[in-house]
Amino acid sequence: MNALIYLATAVLCGIYAVRTLARDTRDLTRRAYAVVAGIACLAFGGFGLYLVTGQPVFRYIHAGAGSFLPPAILWFLDRLLRGGLGGRPVRVSPWVARAWMGTGVAVALFIGLDLAVFGVSTYGSPAELLLALLVQTGFGLCILRLWLGHEAAEQRYEKVRLRYLIGLLAAATAFTSLEQLLRWLGRAEIAAGAVDLGPLARSVLLQGAFPPIGVVLATLFLYFLHQVVQLSRLLDLHEIFARLFTLAVASLVLVGIESVTVFQADALSLYPAHGAFQVFLASALFLSVYDPLRRRIEALAGEWFNRAGRRLELTLQDVDRNLGRAMSLDGLGDELLERLFASGRVPLVSLYLWDHDRGAFRLALRRGIVEQPLMETIAGNPYTDGFQQGQPAYVRAMLERTVRRKEAGHEEAAARLRTLDAMDADLSLCVRSGDLVVGWLNLKAEHWMDGFSREEVRRLGETVDRAAVLIENIYSFERLKEQHRLAALGTMAAGLAHEIRNPLAGIKGAAQYLQEVAEEADPEEVQDFAGVITREVDRLGSVVTQFLDYARPLSIRDDEMDPADLARRTVDLVTRQELPEGLALELRALDGLPPLRADADKIHQVLLNLIQNAIQALDGPGRICVEIAPAGMTRSGAGGGGRKAVEIRVIDDGPGIPPEVQSKLFIPFFTTRISGTGLGLAISRRIVEAHGGELVVRSKAGQGSTFTIRLPAEQDPPAALVKGSSAA
Numbered sequence: 001m002n003a004l005i006y007l008a009t010a011v012l013c014g015i016y017a018v019r020t021l022a023r024d025t026r027d028l029t030r031r032a033y034a035v036v037a038g039i040a041c042l043a044f045g046g047f048g049l050y051l052v053t054g055q056p057v058f059r060y061i062h063a064g065a066g067s068f069l070p071p072a073i074l075w076f077l078d079r080l081l082r083g084g085l086g087g088r089p090v091r092v093s094p095w096v097a098r099a100w101m102g103t104g105v106a107v108a109l110f111i112g113l114d115l116a117v118f119g120v121s122t123y124g125s126p127a128e129l130l131l132a133l134l135v136q137t138g139f140g141l142c143i144l145r146l147w148l149g150h151e152a153a154e155q156r157y158e159k160v161r162l163r164y165l166i167g168l169l170a171a172a173t174a175f176t177s178l179e180q181l182l183r184w185l186g187r188a189e190i191a192a193g194a195v196d197l198g199p200l201a202r203s204v205l206l207q208g209a210f211p212p213i214g215v216v217l218a219t220l221f222l223y224f225l226h227q228v229v230q231l232s233r234l235l236d237l238h239e240i241f242a243r244l245f246t247l248a249v250a251s252l253v254l255v256g257i258e259s260v261t262v263f264q265a266d267a268l269s270l271y272p273a274h275g276a277f278q279v280f281l282a283s284a285l286f287l288s289v290y291d292p293l294r295r296r297i298e299a300l301a302g303e304w305f306n307r308a309g310r311r312l313e314l315t316l317q318d319v320d321r322n323l324g325r326a327m328s329l330d331g332l333g334d335e336l337l338e339r340l341f342a343s344g345r346v347p348l349v350s351l352y353l354w355d356h357d358r359g360a361f362r363l364a365l366r367r368g369i370v371e372q373p374l375m376e377t378i379a380g381n382p383y384t385d386g387f388q389q390g391q392p393a394y395v396r397a398m399l400e401r402t403v404r405r406k407e408a409g410h411e412e413a414a415a416r417l418r419t420l421d422a423m424d425a426d427l428s429l430c431v432r433s434g435d436l437v438v439g440w441l442n443l444k445a446e447h448w449m450d451g452f453s454r455e456e457v458r459r460l461g462e463t464v465d466r467a468a469v470l471i472e473n474i475y476s477f478e479r480l481k482e483q484h485r486l487a488a489l490g491t492m493a494a495g496l497a498h499e500i501r502n503p504l505a506g507i508k509g510a511a512q513y514l515q516e517v518a519e520e521a522d523p524e525e526v527q528d529f530a531g532v533i534t535r536e537v538d539r540l541g542s543v544v545t546q547f548l549d550y551a552r553p554l555s556i557r558d559d560e561m562d563p564a565d566l567a568r569r570t571v572d573l574v575t576r577q578e579l580p581e582g583l584a585l586e587l588r589a590l591d592g593l594p595p596l597r598a599d600a601d602k603i604h605q606v607l608l609n610l611i612q613n614a615i616q617a618l619d620g621p622g623r624i625c626v627e628i629a630p631a632g633m634t635r636s637g638a639g640g641g642g643r644k645a646v647e648i649r650v651i652d653d654g655p656g657i658p659p660e661v662q663s664k665l666f667i668p669f670f671t672t673r674i675s676g677t678g679l680g681l682a683i684s685r686r687i688v689e690a691h692g693g694e695l696v697v698r699s700k701a702g703q704g705s706t707f708t709i710r711l712p713a714e715q716d717p718p719a720a721l722v723k724g725s726s727a728a
Helices: 002-023 028-053 056-067 069-084 095-118 126-152 156-185 187-193 199-207 213-229 234-265 272-305 307-325 329-342 396-405 410-423 454-516 523-551 563-575 600-618 680-690
Strands: 348-355 360-368 393-395 427-433 436-444 554-556 559-561 583-589 596-598 622-632 644-652 694-699 705-712 725-727
Touching: 002 028, 002 213, 028 056, 028 069, 028 213, 056 069, 056 095, 056 126, 069 095, 069 126, 069 213, 095 126, 126 156, 156 213, 307 329, 307 454, 329 348, 329 360, 329 454, 360 436, 393 396, 393 454, 396 410, 410 427, 427 454, 436 454, 454 523, 559 563, 559 600, 563 583, 563 600, 563 622, 563 644, 583 600, 596 600, 596 705, 600 622, 600 644, 600 680, 600 705, 680 694, 680 705
Parallel strands: 583 622
Antiparallel strands: 348 360, 348 436, 393 427, 427 436, 554 725, 559 596, 622 644, 644 705, 694 705
């Protein structure tokens, strides 16, 4: 197992070297890292083969290659710290070239002395011990160089990244030194027992008393260096540490369960089948608790190593659960953009969507702190070219790297960077509807964070894909509403034409008659027809006035109003008029109703219109009752179900309203009366909804009708109830 660890590490280091060079052979920093990874491949591979075979030649390969690791790392760090991390330039050490030459001399002396003076010993000659001390000193210089880079760095995330590397290299050096020290102390036992052993036993003996923890830490160090070369963000390192912590804790739990089970049973050597069954039970027990355990460990690891990423993940989980509630773009802004901003991870988030009328993408929603005016409209090309080619997102760090290294497509990357600057964004996520790009979601990172990690970009992309489906549904719903609006406009236009045609016909007939009998007409008859013309013109004026009242924006005052007092005054006004014989009008109002924030004159207008409609519907004896009582709002558009409200109900015992008529009552210019204009109920509903309330009707043929005005009774007025505001 020990040899397998070293050999697997060697293969991994070789893969790092090849992948790094394959990406860009012109980059000097990449080439330096490839040299480091290649030397590590030789060192770990040589020691792995030495553990398997016990041949001294592999020990020399391990010692020689491992000795060149410190100067190779110093060479790499000099190139990296001169600009790879973006901090202040660090002066190139003149000792790097000397370290290469000095290491070569030291390796040659070690091999010569070991062969000529000490003989081909199995392990632990004084020459090898001196070489090991020299190598550990070289690693100490590497740690010092990283610390100097840490002190020279200006950005917080750069310092944190370098602290990660310092900690890993120091830990790898310490554990490797401990392993070598224990091997040297046990060199006599190793020399005596390495003869005639099998590969497994030999690898255990040559490894020494301490497990190969140093090689694992060294591999992690090289992996993080690889990530830095690839310009991965600091948060990637946070996520890696969190995952490693989760894996390590879960592994320790598994080892603990199996150790207790197997060692207490003491059955492996005596009854192998019993021992295997005990291991099976222990593994099954672990797997049964692994999922809840893993989630708990991941939560703790996220809090310790990646708190910002953990907050964002919890926010996205909450968004995914609640995104379906949004029924409009404003709702999407509250459920997605507002929550992202409230997470503390994103100081500014904006959504750009395609505007067919403008033929461009426009800023539809935004939440957060705006430090500069954002670009309002953006033409599709060239910004969307990458999205149309299948790229899910633009990441500022990746675009900057492409521009800085003048890689393929660097001109397009530079143009996208300029657009990101105009939108004040660090990440742009494509919003698609099938193959069609309908927009993008922009996010800005906190100035103290190192952008967004790959995992965060992937996770945000999943949420944006869900939001894209919702946006498509919202657009479809808006198109459906537009169709209904056009249909209502058609009905309204037909009603308006009817209302205008009738008076015009009367005016035309009267005028033609007067024209024919102008010389012989009776003055009284002329006077009658002139009156017809005047009345019809007044009727036209009334229709046009009501139409303009309906079309113009409402101006709603924000006054405190007693609903019972308003109803009482309205009923008194109606009763002063001459009511039909046998018609009774009464008022029922509870005491202690909460005051409303409303425009009393307009609510009076609505209530008066409803009472007059009830009188006309009865057209004779009957009973009308105006009731006022506390209630609750029922529709979400009025502030959500259950919100406190006051109801004003106008109840009559007339003939009722047929269902086919009820569905058209609030359409402008729809009326069942000869003299009606069909605008009264439409205007009344607009007034009530402008107050954040509801106007509904309930009626059955032969059982009368009930019109209900429902107004919110909160202390704070609705958004529409602002003095001087208008509601379309």
